[in-house]
Amino acid sequence: MKVVCAGGGPAGLYLAILLKRQDPSHEITVHERNPEGSTYGWGVTYWRGLLDRLHAHDPESARAVEEHSVSWREGVAHVRDLSTRHRGDQGFGIGRQRLLDLLADRARALGVHLEYESELTEPPADADLVVAADGVHSALRGRHAAHFGTRIVPGRNPYIWLGTTQVFDAFTFAFTETEHGWIWAYGYPYSGEHSTCVVECAPETRTGLGLDRADEGEGLALLEKLFADVLDGHPLIARGGAAWPRFGTLTNRVWHHGNLVLLGDAAHTTHYSIGAGTTLALEDAMCLAAALADHVTLPEALAAYGERRRTELLSAQSAARHSAQWYENLPRYIHLPPHRMFALLGQRHSPLLPYVPPQLYYGLDKAAGRLEALRRLKRWLGPRAARALHARRG
Structure with a gap:
């Protein structure tokens, strides 16, 4: 087949790797609109189960990803001046750029063509399969939004995605009370030098603190002051501005149109508080590659892929929805003793907990x-x- 993929993120690159492993004669080109070596975000997180699946599908790239990841087995929550720590499942973090570099190197070694600073806005006429892996604002999906049944539901709370030179030794939650309400951060390491730090609060808290009016430097300085205990003197770092968006949950009723198929964030998003975005995108690639290998015709393969992934995503989408609501209703839980609050934080995916x-x-x-x-x-x-x-x- 001649395969053209829009988007050089984890999903698009990993699909190219898997298809080349299945049949080296496939002609595969990945188009990425950004320059090589530039990406948004900081680190991504994943769990042992994904690593096992990566080893099963392509041991070479899996070994590289594991070698360049850091891991932890504990979670810690800081509430005011109290802390509680619990041991849990093994988690992993890796820099997003490092992950992309590893997958790009593997794809090139297999014969995949990578075209950077190249944006596809319409499907090439000569391609057998066109993959829209170009993110939430997919240009290819947007051409047929009515057919796909695209829907984006915005969340309530604004958030900001930052980095820090503080290397956390556990998945870290920090909750700070201000005169304008609570503000909190999630932090996890992704290398020996940096961690990701996501800060979230209610809209009225952001406005009350003046974060909606502060420039980048003023905003970071205020956040460093609010989370001084966990940052321990280390700075917060912004990349690409210091905007405070609201997370949009994206869904699509169907996932393919003719020979155009959706992958990763172009097909779905789940709230960042469950840390599953990269995992789900890579699992999309695994499922699509398997469907293409198992079905004789392209329409059958794309239909089977979409049906299977929409079904598999139901539990993750439910967990993400309830997780976001837990934080949106933080005052309901924050005054419990820290160990109890942390226990319910771990149960935030439960549909019964709000009731x-x-x-x-x-x-x-x-x-x-x-x-x-x-x-x-x-x-x-x-x-x-x-x-x-x-x-x-x-």
Whole structure:
């Protein structure tokens, strides 16, 4: 096939890698509108499950990604002058630019053509497959927005995506109370020198603090003061301005139109607070590559891909929606003791949590956890007790 991909982000590059591995005779070109080596954002986060899937699909790029990632196993929450720390699943962080460089190098090595500072606004007539991996504001998708059923629902809270030279030793949450309401940050390392730091607050808090009127330097200075305890003297860094957008949740009713198919953020977005954007984009690429290998005709493959991914995304989209709402209703939880608030922060994906009093939900969750622990112990002891009994009878 002749494959043309608009967008040189993780989804587009990884799809090109997978298709070239399936059939080296594919002619694949990736067009990226930005210059090589320039990207938005700082670091991206992912979990062990994604790394295992990357190793299964392309061990060489997976090894490179793992080698250049940092990891953590703890989460810490700072509320006023109190802190609580919990051990959890292993998380990973990698610089977005480093990830793109690794995938680009692998794609080139396989024979993929990469064209930078090249933006596609309409599908090439001679392509067998055209992939729109050009982000939330996809130009290719926009040509057929009515067909795709594109819908963007804005969230309530403004946020800003920053970097810092403070290298956090855990996934870090910091909640600061001001006279205009609460403001909070999420931070995680992505290299030995830098961390990502996302700051969020209610609209009235941003206005009350003057962050809507401050220039970049004034805004960063104020945020550094508000989060001085966790930054420990390190600066916050803005890249590409210091805008405070509201996150838009994007969905599409269908994911293909003729030989044009949507991938990654062009197809869907999930709120940044669940840290799944890059993972879901890479999983899109895995699913599309598999569908193209498993189906005889292109229409069958694209239809199967869209149906499968829309189904698989339901749980992530639900989790993202409830996670965003948890932060939008922060006063409901913030006055709990920090360890309880942190426990409910970990349960923010639950559709029941908004409707159950927080203290009651915490108690029920603890009780359910103890019951599950007893069930696991019983399952573990069962075979051993039986063997011991048989041994005694023998």
